[in-house]
Amino acid sequence: MVTMSEVAKAAGVSQAAVSYAYSRPSKVSSGQRARIFEVAEELGYHGPDAAGRSLRGGRVGAVGVMVMDSLGYAFSDPSNMQLLRGIAEEGELADVAVTLLPSPRPGPSDNKDPLGHRQASAGMRGLVDGVIIHNLPQGHAAVDAVIARGIPVVVVDSPKLRGVPYVGLDDRSAAASAAQHLLALGHRRIGILVDRLAPDGRSGVASPSRISHASDRVARARVQGYLQQLEASGIARSSVPVIEAGGFQLEDYAKASGQLLDDYDVTAILVASDVMALEAMSVATQRGLSIPAELSVVGFDDAPGAAEAGLTTVSQPMVEKGRIAAQLLLKAIATGELGSVLLPTEFIVRSSTARPQKRQSGSR
Amino acid sequence: MVTMSEVAKAAGVSQAAVSYAYSRPSKVSSGQRARIFEVAEELGYHGPDAAGRSLRGGRVGAVGVMVMDSLGYAFSDPSNMQLLRGIAEEGELADVAVTLLPSPRPGPSDNKDPLGHRQASAGMRGLVDGVIIHNLPQGHAAVDAVIARGIPVVVVDSPKLRGVPYVGLDDRSAAASAAQHLLALGHRRIGILVDRLAPDGRSGVASPSRISHASDRVARARVQGYLQQLEASGIARSSVPVIEAGGFQLEDYAKASGQLLDDYDVTAILVASDVMALEAMSVATQRGLSIPAELSVVGFDDAPGAAEAGLTTVSQPMVEKGRIAAQLLLKAIATGELGSVLLPTEFIVRSSTARPQKRQSGSR
DNA sequence: CTGAAAGCGCTTACAG
DNA sequence: CTGAAAGCGCTTACAG
Numbered sequence: 001m002v003t004m005s006e007v008a009k010a011a012g013v014s015q016a017a018v019s020y021a022y023s024r025p026s027k028v029s030s031g032q033r034a035r036i037f038e039v040a041e042e043l044g045y046h047g048p049d050a051a052g053r054s055l056r057g058g059r060v061g062a063v064g065v066m067v068m069d070s071l072g073y074a075f076s077d078p079s080n081m082q083l084l085r086g087i088a089e090e091g092e093l094a095d096v097a098v099t100l101l102p103s104p105r106p107g108p109s110d111n112k113d114p115l116g117h118r119q120a121s122a123g124m125r126g127l128v129d130g131v132i133i134h135n136l137p138q139g140h141a142a143v144d145a146v147i148a149r150g151i152p153v154v155v156v157d158s159p160k161l162r163g164v165p166y167v168g169l170d171d172r173s174a175a176a177s178a179a180q181h182l183l184a185l186g187h188r189r190i191g192i193l194v195d196r197l198a199p200d201g202r203s204g205v206a207s208p209s210r211i212s213h214a215s216d217r218v219a220r221a222r223v224q225g226y227l228q229q230l231e232a233s234g235i236a237r238s239s240v241p242v243i244e245a246g247g248f249q250l251e252d253y254a255k256a257s258g259q260l261l262d263d264y265d266v267t268a269i270l271v272a273s274d275v276m277a278l279e280a281m282s283v284a285t286q287r288g289l290s291i292p293a294e295l296s297v298v299g300f301d302d303a304p305g306a307a308e309a310g311l312t313t314v315s316q317p318m319v320e321k322g323r324i325a326a327q328l329l330l331k332a333i334a335t336g337e338l339g340s341v342l343l344p345t346e347f348i349v350r351s352s353t354a355r356p357q358k359r360q361s362g363s364r
Numbered sequence: 365m366v367t368m369s370e371v372a373k374a375a376g377v378s379q380a381a382v383s384y385a386y387s388r389p390s391k392v393s394s395g396q397r398a399r400i401f402e403v404a405e406e407l408g409y410h411g412p413d414a415a416g417r418s419l420r421g422g423r424v425g426a427v428g429v430m431v432m433d434s435l436g437y438a439f440s441d442p443s444n445m446q447l448l449r450g451i452a453e454e455g456e457l458a459d460v461a462v463t464l465l466p467s468p469r470p471g472p473s474d475n476k477d478p479l480g481h482r483q484a485s486a487g488m489r490g491l492v493d494g495v496i497i498h499n500l501p502q503g504h505a506a507v508d509a510v511i512a513r514g515i516p517v518v519v520v521d522s523p524k525l526r527g528v529p530y531v532g533l534d535d536r537s538a539a540a541s542a543a544q545h546l547l548a549l550g551h552r553r554i555g556i557l558v559d560r561l562a563p564d565g566r567s568g569v570a571s572p573s574r575i576s577h578a579s580d581r582v583a584r585a586r587v588q589g590y591l592q593q594l595e596a597s598g599i600a601r602s603s604v605p606v607i608e609a610g611g612f613q614l615e616d617y618a619k620a621s622g623q624l625l626d627d628y629d630v631t632a633i634l635v636a637s638d639v640m641a642l643e644a645m646s647v648a649t650q651r652g653l654s655i656p657a658e659l660s661v662v663g664f665d666d667a668p669g670a671a672e673a674g675l676t677t678v679s680q681p682m683v684e685k686g687r688i689a690a691q692l693l694l695k696a697i698a699t700g701e702l703g704s705v706l707l708p709t710e711f712i713v714r715s716s717t718a719r720p721q722k723r724q725s726g727s728r
Numbered sequence: 729c730t731g732a733a734a735g736c737g738c739t740t741a742c743a744g
Numbered sequence: 745c746t747g748a749a750a751g752c753g754c755t756t757a758c759a760g
Contacts, residue, residue, distance in 0.1 A: 001514070003753060014731045019755060029729065044512055050491045051418035052753030055736045060415075062463060062491055071452030071462060075445050088435030088464070097491060098435060099426060099463045100452070127414045127426055127461060127491070148408055150365070367737060378747045383739060393745065416737030419752045 002045040011039040022048050062097040063087075063329055064128035066142060068135055071100055073248060077275065078304040079318050083134060083156065086322020090330070099128050101142075130329045132156060137199050137215040152332040154325045158217035165332060166340040167325045171218055174314045174345040175225025175270070178298045181312070181347060182268045183233050185355050187296060190235070191266040192226050192242040193256055194219050195276050203246025203256065208237060210244075222272040222300060241266070245276065253279035261287055261295075267356035268296035274303035274313055281309065281352065292354035302348060310351035317343055366409040375403040386412050426461040427451075427693055428492035430506060432499055435464055437612060441639065442668040443682050447498060447520065450686020454694070463492050465506075494693045496520060501563050501579040516696040518689045522581035529696060530704040531689045535582055538678045538709040539589025539634070542662045545676070545711060546632045547597050549719045551660060554599070555630040556590050556606040557620055558583050559640050567610025567620065572601060574608075586636040586664060605630070609640065617643035625651055625659075631720035632660035638667035638677055645673065645716065656718035666712060674715035681707055 008015040013036065020027040021036040028036075040047075054060045065087060067074040074080050084098070091098055130152035136143050138159040146153055147161070154165045182190055197206055197214035211227075214220035227237050241264045245252035257280040260269060271277035277299030281291055289295045299306055302315035324341050331337050372379040377400065384391040385400040392400075404411075418424045429451060431438040438444050448462070455462055494516035500507050502523040510517055511525065518529045546554055561570055561578035575591075578584035591601050605628045609616040621644040624633060635641035641663030645655055653659045663670055666679035688705050695701050 001753090005753080015753090016731060016733095016755080017729095019753095020730090023755070027729075032729090046509055046513060048755090049419075049753055051415050051424075052736090053755075054415040055413075055419050055738085055753075056755045057736065060491065064461070071455060072449055075449035075452055081439050081445060085436055085439035088439055091435065097428070097463050097465050099461050099491075101461050127424065127463075145410060149410060365737090369737080379737090380739080380747060380749095381745095383737095384746090387739070391745075396745090412739090413737055416752090417739075419737075419754085420739045421752065 001049070002040075002043050004045075004048070007036065007040045007043055007045045010043060011036050019048070023053075059333070060127065060129050062099050062128045063091060063326070063333075064099040064101045064131040066101045066131055066133045066136065066146065068248070074100055077248065079273075079275070079301050080134070082304070082318035083322040083325075086319040086324075087132060087326045088322075089319070090323045090326030101128075101131070130154070130333045132325050132329055133159075135216075135218060138217060139215055140199075152329060154329040154332065156321060156325050159215075160217060163338070165328045165338045167321055167328065167343065168218075169316055169343055169345050171221035172225035172228070174316075174347070175222040175272075175300070176229035177347045178270055178300065178314055179226045179229035181349065181353065182270065182296060182298060183229070185268075185296065185353060187268040187356050188235060189264075189266045189268070189356075190230060190240060191260045191264050191269045192223060192240060192272070193245070193253075193260060193269055193276055193280055194223050194242065194272040195245050195248055195253070197223070197244050201246060203244050203252065204259065206242040206244045211242060219272055226270045250275075250279055254283050257283040258287075261289070266295075268298070268353070270298050272300050274299035274301040274306045274311060277311055277313070277352075278305060278309055281311070292352055293357060296353040296356070298353060307350070312350045312353040313348055315346045315348045365413070366404075366407050368409075368412070371400065371404050371407055371409050374407060375400050383412070387417075423697070424491065424493050426463050426492045427455065427690070427697075428463040428465045428495040430465045430495055430497045430500065430510065432612070438464055441612065443637075443639070443665050444498070446668070446682035447686040447689075450683040450688075451496060451690045452686075453683070454687045454690030465492075465495070494518070494697045496689050496693055497523075499580075499582060502581060503579055504563075516693060518693040518696065520685060520689050523579075524581060527702070529692045529702045531685055531692065531707065532582075533680055533707055533709050535585035536589035536592070538680075538711070539586040539636075539664070540593040541711045542634055542664065542678055543590045543593035545713065545717065546634065546660060546662060547593070549632075549660065549717060551632040551720050552599065553628075553630045553632070553720075554594060554604060555624045555628050555633045556587060556604060556636070557609070557617075557624060557633055557640055557644055558587050558606065558636040559609050559612055559617070561587070561608050565610060567608050567616065568623065570606040570608045575606060583636055590634045614639075614643055618647050621647040622651075625653070630659070632662070632717070634662050636664050638663040638665040638670045638675060641675055641677070641716075642667075642669055642673055645675070656716050657721060660717040660720070662717060671714070676714045676717040677712055679710045679712050 004018045005015045008018045017028055018036055021033045025033060050060055067080065088098055131146050133143060133153060133155045135157040136159060143159060154167065155161060156167045160166055196216055197210055197219050198216060211220060211223050223242060227240060230240055231237055241260060243256045243260045245256040253276040261284060269280060271280055277297055281297050284291060284295050291297060299311045299313035302313050306313050321343055328339050368382045369379045372382045381392055382400055385397045389397060414424055431444065452462055495510050497507060497517060497519045499521040500523060507523060518531065519525060520531045524530055560580050561574055561583050562580060575584060575587050587606060591604060594604055595601055605624060607620045607624045609620040617640040625648060633644060635644055641661055645661050648655060648659050655661060663675045663677035666677050670677050685707055692703050
């Protein structure tokens with residue numbers, strides 16, 4: 001590997017001069033700078049090595065993104081992709097690389113190596129100048145570790161932490177508006193589907209206590225927004241079935257959807273994410289229910305595919321969310337300034353919702 | 365930041381002992397190791413810093429992925445996503461982070477900073493232990509730079525380089541089989557659509573010379589495979605229109621599709637990628653052509669959405685491709701062993717192809 | 729504007 | 745099994 005010293009020797013200048021040529025152009029004459037670059041090119045020197053620069057206190061030139069559970073999930077969920085795209089678009093402006101950090105799965109036994117010591121994930125050990133955390137549960141060990149490391153952090157969606165820049169939505173109000181839409185159409189027998197309230201592997205009917213203690217903040221806020229609005233219209237919380245998928249796989253979604261449709265007599269469902277709502281629609285259709293005549297479905301996110309499927313949903317600007325998170329992080333890295341942003345949502349009515357059919361309760 | 369020395373002092377051992385505790389467990393007694401970890405935890409030490417370790421010659425613990433043009437594109441193309449997913453799935457096994465490197469766009473003036481010096485992108489300067497290059501054109505400066513750096517590299521799809529591990533398909537044969545399918549159905553007036561043959565901004569009708577000199581290896585191989593098979597059935601290359609989109613945006617695809625349908629009287633089109641084929645189908649439908657009755661369309665990739673759209677296509681295992689590329693890279697990093705893999709493809713007939721309608725040439 | 733020197737945190741021969 | 749020492753490539757006060 002060609003180093004600065006070699007370039008300096010060949011160019012007849014000090015090693016520091018070469019460093020300045022790359023990182024502090026104002027400290028060397030432009031003639032000398034040109035000469036140094038010429039020699040560097042001849043020798044095949046491609047610029048300061050990241051490790052050396054970083055060790056000395058400089059920037060690495062990369063930001064990290066911590067995503068839920070696994071990188072595989074990060075690359076298959078479409079909303080997540082939009083977020084990453086937004087981050088990438090902003091990142092390019094500042095010439096950074098995006099590093100995706102797998103966040104170790106938490107579990108009853110926590111995440112230890114074979115010797116019982118808690119491993120820091122690769123990205124927490126200096127690979128990045130800052131980290132964007134996307135939708136991790138409250139109390140997640142990986143979040144604590146990154147905060148403890150003291151590098152700049154921006155949280156998207158969850159968890160909300162004191163003094164940490166945050167980008168998100170008013171999930172609760174947006175969810176309330178979704179519920180209001182169904183109420184205005186005349187629905188009274190409404191079910192709720194949610195992907196995951198806490199990373200503990202539980203699924204099925206979610207109790208009021210489980211909902212109020214849910215560590216997945218976004219899921220909790222949405223479900224509470226739904227329930228709050230229904231309650232305001234005189235529908236008791238206890239009469240509204242809330243079914244949790246317990247994971248993010250399509251099979252999890254399908255199972256929860258099936259449970260809701262089989263066990264409860266509802267004319268409409270509120271689904272806390274579009275990917276899950278699309279799966280619910282497909283399950284309902286398979287069961288011979290026609291949408292929206294026999295079942296209304298409302299999603300959340302306006303994810304790719306929602307418009308095509310005619311899904312009524314809460315639209316949120318995911319790409320913009322990523323872009324803003326990147327901006328906030330870059331600002332925190334460069335200036336230490338901290339800022340948070342709440343983005344607006346828009347309720348979009350499509351063809352998956354309609355007035356309930358006139359029929360007797362329990363007619364199915 | 366807590367360092368090894370501080371942990372060592374607090375634990376009453378040498379700094380080297382702490383290093384060994386983390387990186388060479390066999391060099392310290394398990395009692396001492398436990399004691400060191402205990403002290404580290406108390407002090408909030410999260411393991412060796414990546415910069416220091418990397419500088420000294422160790423592993424960074426991250427692999428890079430170089431993608432076409434821009435990170436934004438990387439996060440919007442569905443086939444690319446599948447590849448990344450495959451890489452990520454394999455990466456998790458080895459506890460690596462995936463770093464996406466924006467590859468600087470090449471152009472007539474090459475890629476220079478304001479002072480005219482060629483910048484190495486962040487990821488080429490030591491941020492990663494190895495790099496997976498995905499589908500870059502031959503002669504791309506970023507590829508040369510990465511190879512020159514001497515770090516382990518695996519190329520997916522393009523370019524093919526002597527002595528560099530490679531994962532790809534037999535694109536030419538697979539394309540030939542796609543053409544053969546149309547010939548067997550009885551088509552004789554066939555057009556070809558391709559996304560990009562070279563990153564020079566040109567679009568529209570591609571001449572034989574442009575095709576044979578195309579630097580985008582995969583696009584070239586597929587087009588040549590089509591033409592070769594058609595020629596073998598007595599259809600002169602010069603009579604087959606080849607339209608190039610010149611970019612990867614849906615608008616580019618739509619424009620090229622429109623040009624082919626407007627200017628040439630074809631009963632079928634061979635499209636060198638599914639994303640473009642889906643766009644071509646949509647353009648054809650907008651023009652009132654019914655598929656497959658009036659126009660047969662064959663794609664390539666079996667990308668997400670192809671099955672739903674009923675697109676007849678060449679299926680390739682994109683996720684597997686990523687997984688294998690990651691395996692090869694990890695092996696190259698760990699052992700220096702180099703290996704290449706050609707993956708099989710499968711031709712899948714769906715509902716976008718049929719026998720041509722009986723009609724006079726030029727009846728439209 | 730230029731150069732000599734210190735030191736960032738770490739790993740690994742090497743000597744005990 | 746343990747420890748003292750060298751040095752990876754770099755940036756940045758500091759002195760000229």
